[in-house]
Every structure is written in structure tokens, then in C-alpha cells.
Amino acid sequence: MRIGEVARRAGVSVRALRYYEEQGLLPAERSPAGQRHYSSSAVDRVGLIRQLFAAGLASRSVRKVLPSVYSGRVAPGLLEHLEDERARTDERIAELSAARERLDAVIANTRNPPPECRRPRE
Template sequence: MRIGALAARTGVSVRALRYYEEQDLLTSRRSPSGQRHYPDGAVDRVELIQELYAAGLSSRSILELLPCVVDGEATPELLDRLSTERDRIDGQIGDLVSARDRLDTVITAATANLRTGRHCKNPEG
């Protein structure tokens, strides 16, 4: 599949796909005219790269972790690294849950105040 088709199927820009190649996260073969052609598995790989970026990993970290994530090949050091990344993500999830719970408390209190006719003052005005 050509780069435009991969971009359309994954929702990732052509520019980002080129960047993934520059970072050795994604590979393509070139046609005689220089067009990139990706294997069928490229869609899954791009989606995985996007998930790892969304989790806060750098391209360097993703490159180091991809062999283990994709092929199940791991050294003890790589498994430690994966565990560290998972723990960091768990911490982020905990922080997000706490923020959501705080917002729920504020929303509940504000809703109750609206029902009783009390309103929060806008701090900007």
C-alpha cells in the first residue's frame, strides 16, 4: 500500500509516517519511481506506534521496545524497561482518575447549588 493509503487507513499524516521511517519505527520498500510501498502489517504497526506515543513514550523508547512488543523478543533489561513504562502509565492513570473524581465532586456541588439558586462567581468577571 502506498503512503497516502496508509495515512488514510490509520488517520496519521503522511508527514508523521515519513518521520516514523526516519526514526526506524516503520519501513517501506521503494518503487523504481521512488514511491513508498508498505506491507499489509503496516496499519497495525502504525496503530501500535500511535498508542505508544499516546502513552508518553519517545520515539527512541518505542524503537527500543518494538521488538519485544511485536515479536515477544525480550532481554531481562527490556522487560524491566517495559515494567517501568507500565508503572509510569499506571501512575498517569491514577492521576487522571483523581482529577476526574475531583471534577465529579465540583460538578455535583455546582449542580446542587444551581438547584437551590446559588451560583458560582466567575473568577474572570
């Protein structure tokens, strides 16, 4: 399958497919003219890659996960790596929650400033 067809079927840009290939996530064969050709499973693989990215994994982590998915065997250290990723996600969630609370306080104080912040009327 050529790159344009994979992109269309997978719902991604050609640029995204090139990026996936550069990152070692999506293998492609090259024709003598240098055109990329993908296997029939490429569309499903792109879907999985997108799910892993949507889960917050970086391309280096996706590269670690894919072999286990396709072999059906969990690579040594993979579960620990994924648990570390989840812990980092939990930290980001906590940071964002704290930022939202601070923003809520700013909004509340802007709507109804406390007396010490009100300007005297002239």
C-alpha cells in the same frame, strides 16, 4: 507496495507512514525517483505500531519493542522498560482519577452549594 496503498490497507494517513519512517519504525526502500516502496509485511507492521501507540508507548519505546517482536527474543532491559512504562501509566491513571473526584465535587457543589457559599437573597 507504494505509500498510498499501504496507507489505504492499514487505515492510516500517508502522513502517519512518513512519521513512522522518520522515527525508524517502518523501513522503506526508495526508487530512483525517490518514491517510497514498502514490503508486503508493512501493513501488518503498521497495525502493530498502532497497537503499541494505543498502549501508550512513545515512538522511542516502540522502536525498542519492535526488534523483539520480530526476532522472537526479548532484548536485554526491554521488560524492565515496559514495566516502567506501565508504572508511569498507573501514575497517570491515579492522577486522572483524583482530578475526576475533584471535578465531581465541583459539579456537586455547583448543583447544590453548601450554605456558606450561598448568596443571601435580597
